[in-house]
Amino acid sequence: MNFTLRQIEVFAAVARLGSFSQAAQELFLSQPAVSMQVKSLERAIGLRLFVHAGKHIQLTDAGSELNVRATRILRMSAEASTAMADLREVRDGRLRVVATTTVGIYLVPALLGAYHQRHPEVAVSLEVANWERTSERLFSGEADVAVAGTHLQEGLKMEPFMDDELVVIAAPDHGFAGRSHVAVEDLEKEHILVRETGSGTRAALEHLFRERGLELRPAMDLSRNGAIKQVVKAGLGIAVISRGAISLELSVGELIVLDVAGFPIVRAWNIITRDNHTPPPAVEAFCREVREGKAS
DSSP states (O other): OOOOHHHHHHHHHHHHHTOHHHHHHHHTOOHHHHHHHHHHHHHHHTSOOEEEETTEEEEOHHHHHHHHHHHHHHHHHHHHHHHHHHHHTTSSOEEEEEEEHHHHHHTHHHHHHHHHHHOTTSEEEEEEEOHHHHHHHHHHTSOSEEEESOOOOTTEEEEEEEEEEEEEEEOTTSTTTTOSSBOHHHHTTSOEEEEOTTOHHHHHHHHHHHHTTOOOOEEEEESOHHHHHHHHHTTSOEEEEEGGGOHHHHHTTSOEEOOBTTOSEEEEEEEEEETTOOOOHHHHHHHHHHHTTOOO
């Protein structure tokens, strides 16, 4: 049994109005077109739906049964159309973002705040993790989009949208304070505080040391930028950190940026999604607005 939604719509109009001609006017169709739709529906079902009683038409038993269900079908169709329009126009849906630590704390909340103002009906969530956890969330489908530095990984699509600078920080009374052109080789002798394994910041520092033929011997591993800043302020070592994470400390003179050769290391913040995966409208809107600079 095959029939179309249009046939159901025409049938329901005839049943409600009790007239083929009035249904034709309401639907902006000719009366023969309405009759043809109803006859096609009757052929598909194999039952008569209307009988003529003088100048009037009446529903048959089959027509009455179908009319009850036709009302439900048309209501569900309208609800589905509204739901799809809400998703298409980003009036509904969800946005699950996972971000690496630095960008997740210092940039993504502002991006999500701007997004929420434009799309208040969308349910938004944010998880902050290191890169290993971030990529796991994407591949498992537990997150829709990630924001992180550049990590070339098969199966992921990366779109840069903003530059970030990694700088070397120290306490204001550090021996390198005020010194110009500190050599990277001089850092090898310092107590260097580093982020945990899996961090993009640590990976960038390890890459620089390898390029220079140097050995990175961390004095301490710390999993949060806040902890690194506190330990550096206490004079227990130097560290590499995103400039965006230290604006307050620089403004009040609690930390300084050292002039080290090879720094700042410029890296990109990226919108990251799975390859060959079409994101839902709410997610695509976030990605588009970040690319266009609207989510700020």
